[in-house]
Amino acid sequence: MGKNYTSKNKTILVIEDNENDQFLIMRSIRKHNIANDIFVVGDGIEALDYLYYRGRYKDSNHTAPHLILLDLKLPKMGGLEVLKKIRENPETALIPVIILTSSDEEKDIVSSYKLGANSYVRKPIDFVEFAEAIKNLGLYWLILNVSAE
């Protein structure tokens, strides 16, 4: 199983390949004091390595993220496949995922896959939308400013 949740810092894993999007997302999250730790990966395979402590992250002692922001358009392994894998693995199946979409169509595609209860947020992150998504997922802790321990 994963590492213990001793750290009080909550982390968000952002899986997004585009630099500009990465920047804007992080800026937005920070600006609104959403969470302390943000970890960004640029493609699906690295994301899975991170989640399952393999590859580059074999010996890492990071905690599992409390929220995943997933972009659909990723190189190598597509966003939907990543999502599927996340849901299939019992270690990560329960981690809430917010899909980053760039269009209404992508929303449709995801829902048609019925890949679990997900929320959507349009890029760049609109704070109101984001707040709504958080509310729906019950992730209130993200808004609280947790002091470092």
Added chain:
Amino acid sequence: MKNPFKTLKGTMILSLMLMLIIPLIIVSVIVSRTIVKELSDTLTEENEVITREISIYAESFFHKHEELLSTISSYYIENPNFQTESALESISKIYETVELVLILDLDGKVRFTSNESRTKIGFDMSRQSFFDGAMNTHGYFWSLPFIDPVTGETTVTLSKKFDDFIIAGYVVVKDFTDFLEALEYDIASIAIVDNSGNIIAHSDPARAIRRENINDDNYYNEDVLGSETREIYSEDEFISFFPISHTGWFTMISIDASVVREPVNNSYMILFLTTFVIGIIEITVGIYIANRINNSIKKLSTQTGEVARGNYSEIIQKTEYEEFNKLIENFNMMTDSIRDREDKLLETNEEMKRVNKELEAFSYSVSHDLRAPLRYVVGFSEALKEDCSDNLDELGKGYIKKICDSAKDMGVLINDILKLSRVTRGELNKKNIDLSKMVKSIFDYFQRENPERNVKVKVQNDVFVYADENLIHVALENLIGNSWKFTGKEEKGEIEFGVKKENGQRVFYIRDNGAGFDSEYAHMIFEPFQRLHKSTEFEGTGIGTSLVKRVISRHGGKIWAEGQIGKGAAFYFTLKERSEDNG
């Protein structure tokens, strides 16, 4: 029964029949008349011959006997005392027809007789008709025939008065019968009758003996015997009477009617049978020919029918008739040309479809790809505004605002283009939709979003159409949205939805009493991005109506708009109805 002249077969057969029957009828009539006339002429000729013969015979008969008596008289006058008696006797013996000769005094008493045992001298004959007749006639008097009681023969007397005596002779007319017998020909019987109808002589000796009177038969009611030739027709006989001159007698020629009728009937019968037989033959032949031609035509019909149904590879075969073959040649050429054109059209169609698809894909992907950089323009402009405002003066902040606004506009435009493109792509998923319900729910949405607005809405109930639900929803959203928008300045906005029938077609409409538009530019309303109002008056990119037009077009319908500035607008559209939807 159908009009037979409307079919080729019928016309041919009927024409053949008419062409046969009419000439045959005419010929029959002519022939039968000719036959009848010939018969009649022949009979007339025969009759003439007979009557002439009889006349001649009768005349000579009369003349002969008159001469005889004259000779006797002359002899007597010259030799009054010379054996008159024996002279008379021998004359009577010599001339078989002369039965009796008498010389009488002027008071009727017999002076001399050729037959003492029959009539004695001194006998009073004044009561006899011949006496009266002689006394009152200038020349010879011939009596009416009578039956001589002594001989039993039909007899006539002739008598003449001389200065002091009367001579009379009894003459039998048996010879006539013999004569007539000789004259008789196969179909006629000949008789001689006197003017009372008594038969004096008959070609049939049996009848001559019977001494009939023709008036005994019922059909001689009329006074037949005048001085002219008369003819009587009865069922059994044709009878003609010809007077015999100088005598007051008549020749009667009777022709057995059946004998006359027979040839006529026969000829009719033959003609009828001939007509009938030829008729049957001609009808049979006619039907056969008509059928053959008809079959060729039917074959042609079937084959051309195939082509009409769309089978353009069908080649019509030639028939046995030249006239059809030219037609067939032309038809085949036409089919070839149709096939070629169709092929070309299909090719062009495919090409068009391909091009369209490419264009759509292009416009879609371009619009889609434009979004990402646009996103960054907006994102970083805002970041700039928020994070660097300290380093920016008002001018700089102003510039940034313009950049942000423009980028946002661009975003809206791109979204609209993508919306338009989405509407054009994809399969139509038609089903039965309750338009009334859809319209009402769209109205409700707008009212919810804009609770401060007071808009009266009138929706016709139970309007059902067969169409793609999503696309129609987009179209109605836009139309109602427009009406909602343009009634924004009205105190009491009114929007109405309904359907009416025009020329048997359903026309749907959405009307409002809003700002309206200049109808002169009505045709431009449906162009993408074309607006008839300033964006400061009413916002919008002008994509909405062209979206609606695309949706309606994809449903095989038409859309048009009417409006007047300040008086509101009305949008009308039709859809291809389910009954017309064959493909």
